[in-house]
Amino acid sequence: MFRRAPDRDGDQVTFTFDGRSITASAEDSVAAALLAAGIRACRTTPVSGAVRGPYCMMGVCFECLVRIDGVGNRQGCLVQVRDGMRVETQHGAHALQSEPTR
Numbered sequence: 001m002f003r004r005a006p007d008r009d010g011d012q013v014t015f016t017f018d019g020r021s022i023t024a025s026a027e028d029s030v031a032a033a034l035l036a037a038g039i040r041a042c043r044t045t046p047v048s049g050a051v052r053g054p055y056c057m058m059g060v061c062f063e064c065l066v067r068i069d070g071v072g073n074r075q076g077c078l079v080q081v082r083d084g085m086r087v088e089t090q091h092g093a094h095a096l097q098s099e100p101t102r
Helices: 030-036
Strands: 012-017 020-025 065-068 071-075 086-091
Touching: 012 030, 020 030
Parallel strands: 012 086
Antiparallel strands: 012 020, 065 071, 065 086
C-alpha cells in the first residue's frame, strides 16, 4: 500500500494522466504522484500487453515508463511532476527516432 508521508503536504500542482486531472505535491516524481492518486498501472508490455506500474522508484527497473508531453519512454520515477504536465499510459514499445542516414 502506498501512502504519502505526513510531512509532504507542501505546494500543489495539477497535471493530467490519460486526460484525468490529478493534484500532487510539487516535490513528487510522476510515479509517486500516480501511486498517491491510486493509479497502479502506467504502461503495457510490448509482447503480451500486460499492465505494469512503478516498482523500484529509483530508475533501475523501467516499469514506470510513461509518455510525458508527447515524449515516450520516460521513467516516471525520475521526472519531477510539474503544473500542466500531460502524462499518458505508454502502450507497448515506443518507437525510437532513427538518425538520418548520410
